[in-house]
Every structure is written in structure tokens, then in C-alpha cells.
Amino acid sequence: MNKSVTLAHKIEDYKRIGITKEPAVWEDGMRTDGQAGSYEWWYFDAEYTDGTKIVVVFYTKNEFDVKGDACPTIRFDLTLPDGRHISKKISEEKGSAIRASKQKCDVKIDRSSVISCDIISDKKYKYTRQPIIMIAKNGVILEDREEFMMIERQETINHPFTKKFMDNKLKFNQTSGKNKTYQIEYHRKGDIVADSLLSGMKLSFPQRIAVKLLRMNPTYVRCIGTVTLTVRENGKQEVYEQEGLWEQMFFAKNKEAIIKG
Structure with missing residues (x-):
């Protein structure tokens, strides 16, 4: 099934x-x-x-x-x-x-908020991609239609701690109506946290053996770098840039993600 x-x-x-x-x-x-x-x-x-x-x-x-x-x-x-x-x-x-x-x-919280996620399901769910986007200002949601979003992964490396892929540049391109677009770009400069999700769990000896046999390696990385929001509308452009923090989480043993869509 x-x-x-x-x-x-x-x-x-x-x-x-x-x-x-x-x-x-x-x-x-x-x-x-x-x-x-x-x-x-x-x-x-x-x-x-x-x-x-x-x-x-x-x-x-x-x-x-x-x-x-x-x-x-x-x-x-x-x-x-x-x-x-x-x-x-x-x-x-x-x-x-x-x-x-x-x-x-x-x-x-700040008056302006941006939430963007690129969620990839596990193999048994056919690696289905489920992006999330939410752009709000002064408590009003301006855009949240993920079906109009395209994601670009750039400068992908093998992370030195997790041994899994990490995008040093990640762009979320959102179309909003006929003449308006948003682009959110994350430019990674480093990490402040890189850890195994198993580190906080007190596993029994049989559980530790099972983890090794199953090659389980769920990981968490919190990145720091530059976040740029570019708003284009009717030929005009506004750019907002500041230092930011974001995260990458793997809940399975995979080192790479197959992305469809």
C-alpha cells in the first residue's frame, strides 16, 4: 500500500x-x-x-x-x-x-515576520516536498501560498560535523500576484550549534546497539549568516538585509535528500 x-x-x-x-x-x-x-x-x-x-x-x-x-x-x-x-x-x-x-x-516579536521552510518527507512517502512560506507585516499575512514558491539550492557542501549536505546559499522565490515577487535568500557564514539529536537521550545498551545497526543519525544545525528579503513590484525593488539565524534538521539516517517538485 x-x-x-x-x-x-x-x-x-x-x-x-x-x-x-x-x-x-x-x-x-x-x-x-x-x-x-x-x-x-x-x-x-x-x-x-x-x-x-x-x-x-x-x-x-x-x-x-x-x-x-x-x-x-x-x-x-x-x-x-x-x-x-x-x-x-x-x-x-x-x-x-x-x-x-x-x-x-x-x-x-518584531512587526515584520518571515517564515520559510523546505520540508522533505522520508523514502516511504516518496521524498515528497512540502515547502512553507509566510510573510507578514504588522500582524497581517501578506503571502502564504506555498504553491507559488520555487526553491534554489546553491553552494551545497558536505557538513563537517553531520556529514550531510548543507546549502551555503538557499533562496525562496515567491510569486504574489501578476506584478509582485518576494525573494528570501539565506547566505550561511557558520554555525552556532551542530549536534546529534540522540545526544540528549539516555539510551540503554540494547538501544545503542540498535542505533548503530540501523545507522540512525538524526542531527540538528543552527546556522548564522545574512538573510536578504527582496520585494519587487511594478518595476520597483526594495531590499532588506540583516544577520540572521536558521536551522537544518534531519530526523532519519539519510545523508542526502531526494527532492521532487
Whole structure:
């Protein structure tokens, strides 16, 4: 039996799970119960005019220990203007109560927001590609139609830590109407985090043997570099550029992704 994967983005899809297309305040609250088989995280990126970069991540577990008990954890990563990196992780005892609201997340955000993702499914789903795009300003969504997006991968290398592909340049080209386009370009300069998703999991000896036999190697990389948003409309062009952070995640053992579409 062939399996398929689709993007749930139709009005009936939103209704089925009790939400609307416009995000509600409660959706930023805690959505899981913290029990074995689940994990949840909230992360915040900040960059200062002197080049200092800060990433703070709150986890319901010991990072990605999905099968483990609740273990509230915070990870702090600081990259100084001269390139020095400071990392700190603090975890409470396993089984500790998770103190997070289900009604809201008290986080301040910028007036303009861009979300772009290139999601590739696993082999059993035929490596189906599911891109995501969302461009908003002052709380209003300007564009979110992924069917009009094209993705360009450039300067692809073999990452020295994960041993998997990494795009040093990644472009999302979005058509919006007859005379308007958006281009989001990520130009990678380095990483502030490169880790195995298994590192936070306390595996038993049989589990470690199984991981080796199955050649499992899920990885996570948080990149830093330049992000450029170019808006073209009726022959005019506006360019916005600043330093940014983005991530690459592999949940399987594959070193490369087959991309269709």
C-alpha cells in the first residue's frame, strides 16, 4: 500500500483541528502533556547591532529525549562579535512539573515576520516536498501560498560535523500576484550549534546497539549568516538585509535528500 503526504492548509483542515488560518494567542501556549512519547520546545533568537547573537531554548524534556519523562530544560547559546561562543544547559530533575501556560506565550516579536521552510518527507512517502512560506507585516499575512514558491539550492557542501549536505546559499522565490515577487535568500557564514539529536537521550545498551545497526543519525544545525528579503513590484525593488539565524534538521539516517517538485 502506497503512503502519501500532504500539507494540511485548507480551511477544512483548520476546522478539523479547531483552529483558524490566523494564529490565536493560545496556540503559542503549551500543546503537549509532557509525558513519554512527546516533546515541545520554544526558542528565541536575538541579535544586537554589535554582532552579538543569543539563542535561548526552553524544552519540556532533556532536549530531544522524546521517550523520557518530563525534564524542564533551558539551553543558552551566546556568540560574541569576535566569534567566541558560550553555551550553557540547565535541567531540572526528571519528573519535575512543567511550568508553562496553555493559554499564551508571553513573547515580544518584531512587526515584520518571515517564515520559510523546505520540508522533505522520508523514502516511504516518496521524498515528497512540502515547502512553507509566510510573510507578514504588522500582524497581517501578506503571502502564504506555498504553491507559488520555487526553491534554489546553491553552494551545497558536505557538513563537517553531520556529514550531510548543507546549502551555503538557499533562496525562496515567491510569486504574489501578476506584478509582485518576494525573494528570501539565506547566505550561511557558520554555525552556532551542530549536534546529534540522540545526544540528549539516555539510551540503554540494547538501544545503542540498535542505533548503530540501523545507522540512525538524526542531527540538528543552527546556522548564522545574512538573510536578504527582496520585494519587487511594478518595476520597483526594495531590499532588506540583516544577520540572521536558521536551522537544518534531519530526523532519519539519510545523508542526502531526494527532492521532487
